[in-house]
Amino acid sequence: MPAATITTLPGRIFAFYRDGFAAMQQGRTLWAIIAVKLFFIFAILRVFFFPDLLAARFATDQERAAYVLEELTGAQALIHPVHD
Amino acid sequence: MLVDNIDLAMVNWARAQFALTAMFHWVFVPLTLGLSFLVAFFESLYVRTGNPEWKRITRFWMSLFGINFAIGVATGIILEFEFGTNWSNYSWMVGDIFGAPLAVEGIFAFFIEATFFAVMFFGWDRVSKGFHLLSTWLVAIGSNLSALWILVANGWMQYPVGMAFNPDKARFEMQSFWEVLFSPVAVSKFTHATTSSFQLAALFVVGVSSWFLLTGRHHTLAKRSILVASVFGLLSSGFVAFTGDEAAFTDARVQPMKLAAFEGLYQGERGAGLTAIGILNPAKAPADDQDPFLVAVKVPGLLSLLANREPGSFVPGIRDLIYGNPAEGIVGIDQKIGRGRQAVSALAAYTAATAAGEAAGRAAALTAFQQHQDFFGYGFLASPEQAVPPVALTFYAFHVMVALGAFFPVLFLLFLVWTMKDTIAGKHWLLRLGVISIFLGYLASQAGWIVAEVGRQPWAIQNLLPVTVARSNLTAGAVQTTFFLFLALFGLLFLAEIRIMLRRIAQGPASF
Numbered sequence: 001m002p003a004a005t006i007t008t009l010p011g012r013i014f015a016f017y018r019d020g021f022a023a024m025q026q027g028r029t030l031w032a033i034i035a036v037k038l039f040f041i042f043a044i045l046r047v048f049f050f051p052d053l054l055a056a057r058f059a060t061d062q063e064r065a066a067y068v069l070e071e072l073t074g075a076q077a078l079i080h081p082v083h084d
Numbered sequence: 085m086l087v088d089n090i091d092l093a094m095v096n097w098a099r100a101q102f103a104l105t106a107m108f109h110w111v112f113v114p115l116t117l118g119l120s121f122l123v124a125f126f127e128s129l130y131v132r133t134g135n136p137e138w139k140r141i142t143r144f145w146m147s148l149f150g151i152n153f154a155i156g157v158a159t160g161i162i163l164e165f166e167f168g169t170n171w172s173n174y175s176w177m178v179g180d181i182f183g184a185p186l187a188v189e190g191i192f193a194f195f196i197e198a199t200f201f202a203v204m205f206f207g208w209d210r211v212s213k214g215f216h217l218l219s220t221w222l223v224a225i226g227s228n229l230s231a232l233w234i235l236v237a238n239g240w241m242q243y244p245v246g247m248a249f250n251p252d253k254a255r256f257e258m259q260s261f262w263e264v265l266f267s268p269v270a271v272s273k274f275t276h277a278t279t280s281s282f283q284l285a286a287l288f289v290v291g292v293s294s295w296f297l298l299t300g301r302h303h304t305l306a307k308r309s310i311l312v313a314s315v316f317g318l319l320s321s322g323f324v325a326f327t328g329d330e331a332a333f334t335d336a337r338v339q340p341m342k343l344a345a346f347e348g349l350y351q352g353e354r355g356a357g358l359t360a361i362g363i364l365n366p367a368k369a370p371a372d373d374q375d376p377f378l379v380a381v382k383v384p385g386l387l388s389l390l391a392n393r394e395p396g397s398f399v400p401g402i403r404d405l406i407y408g409n410p411a412e413g414i415v416g417i418d419q420k421i422g423r424g425r426q427a428v429s430a431l432a433a434y435t436a437a438t439a440a441g442e443a444a445g446r447a448a449a450l451t452a453f454q455q456h457q458d459f460f461g462y463g464f465l466a467s468p469e470q471a472v473p474p475v476a477l478t479f480y481a482f483h484v485m486v487a488l489g490a491f492f493p494v495l496f497l498l499f500l501v502w503t504m505k506d507t508i509a510g511k512h513w514l515l516r517l518g519v520i521s522i523f524l525g526y527l528a529s530q531a532g533w534i535v536a537e538v539g540r541q542p543w544a545i546q547n548l549l550p551v552t553v554a555r556s557n558l559t560a561g562a563v564q565t566t567f568f569l570f571l572a573l574f575g576l577l578f579l580a581e582i583r584i585m586l587r588r589i590a591q592g593p594a595s596f
Binding site: 016017019020021023027029030031033037038040041045049050051053054055061064065068069071072073074 | 151162165166169172175205206210251252253254435553557558565566
C-alpha cells in the first residue's frame, strides 16, 4: 500500500521503515553482511565456542561463588578438571 | 601456590584474543563517534543555508558513516563472550559492577539505533528538515554517550572505586554508582577516547577529500568538507592534548607503574625529563645499573610537570616502585606481596570458618582480610618484578601516540589555511600527506589503547586481580582455536569494510 494512503500512526511507521529499506542501494549488501555476521556470532560462536563457563558448569550462584573462591584461595586449584 | 599451577600459555592466548577483538572493534568505533558529529555539522550548514550542495555533502558522508557502522555492529558483543569463556573468574567477580553500565549502554544503543538512525537514513524528504537534523544530532550525541558506559567500565578496572568485595560471593559489589561514573580515570578515559575519535574522523574526512582533489573530482565537496573537518580536527586536537595531560596526571596518582613504563623511567628523580625521542636498551633489567636508553632526547623537568604539575617534583621510576624508596615514602612490591598473601590466606580462613560454622573464626578472618584487602591482587604475584608491564611496547606505543598527536594539529592548520586561501588543490604534497594521515590516525588511536591496556599489566583489576587469576580453567589449545577463527573472521570483515568503503568513495556524491 502506498505510504500516502496510510493514515494510522503504526501503519505510517511501518511504511516508513518498509519504504526506507526498499529504497536502499548499498544497504542491501550491508544488511546481508550484518545478517551473516549476527548468525555467525550468535548461532555458531556463542553456541559452540563461547559458553558461559560458570553458568554451564554450575546450577546456582552459590556454587559459582564457591568455585571462584576456591580458585582465588588456591586450595583446590589442581583437582578441577581442565576443559577443552 | 595457585600461581605455580596456572597455564601461562592459556592466559597469553586469551590476552592475545581479547586484544585482537578489542583492536578490531576499535577500528569502527572511533570513526562512528567522530563522523556522526561531522555529519551533524554538515547537515546543520545545509539547514541553515538551504544550499543543496551541503545536503549532498551530508548524504555522502552519512553513507560512509552507515557502512562503517554496519560492518562494525555487534563486534563488541564478542568481547562479552570472551569474558564468560576465557575470563570466567573475572567475569563472575565484576558482574555486579559492570551489569548496570552495560545494561544502560544496551538499552540506550538499541533505543537510538531503532529510532533516530532510521530517521537519519530513511527520513530525507519524509520528515521535516528540523526533525531530521534533530535525529542526526541525537545519533551523534547518543553514540558518544553509549560509549561512555563501556569506558566507565574500563575506567573502573584501572581504578576500582565505589565498591566493596563480598567474601561470601567472591564478588565486587557496587556501593556508589556516582563514584564509579565520575572517577577521575573514567572521566579521563571518556574524554580522551572521544576527543581522539573526533580527531580521527576529521583525518578521515580530510584524507578522503584530499584524494578527491588529487584525482581532480568533486572539488566543491572536497574543499567544503576539508574546511569543516580541519576546524573540527583542530579544536579536537586541543581537547586531545588537554585530556591526555589529565590522563597522565591521573596515571601518576593511581597507576604510577604505567607512567614509569610509558616513559621508560627506571630510576625516579626530581625534575624528571620527558623523553621526546628515545630508543630503549633491550638488555635493561629493573635491578641492574645499565642505562635504560641507547639514545634519548629529553625535555628537562617536563615529566615532573606532567605528572605532578610541579617541574621540580619527584616522579618514581620502575625501580622505586618495585623495590621501594623509603626517602620518598614509596612502599616496595615485596611488602605489598606480603600483605596480599595475608589477604588471600585470610580469605581462605574465612571460607573455611564459614563452611565449618565457626562464627568467631569467621569474624577474625574477615577482620584480617579487611586489613590487607587493598593489596589482595599482589598475593598472587610470584615476584616483585611481575608487577612491571611490558616496558618496550608501552613506551613505543606512548611515543608514537604523542608524536602523531602533536603532528595532527599542524596538518589541520595547514589544510585550513590553504583551503581558506583556495590554494589547497595545488598542494599535492599536503594532499598526499592527508591521505596517508587516515592510516596515521588509526595508528595513534590503537597506540593509545596499547598504552592504556598493556601499561596496566599484570592487572585485570588494578592491584586486586592479576590476569593470571582472572582467567578460566581452560587449555591453551581451546583458546588458540578461537583466536585463529577470529583472525579469519575479522580479516574478512576488514576486507569487506575496505572494499565497500572504497567503492562508495569512488562513486562520490554523484548519486545523491
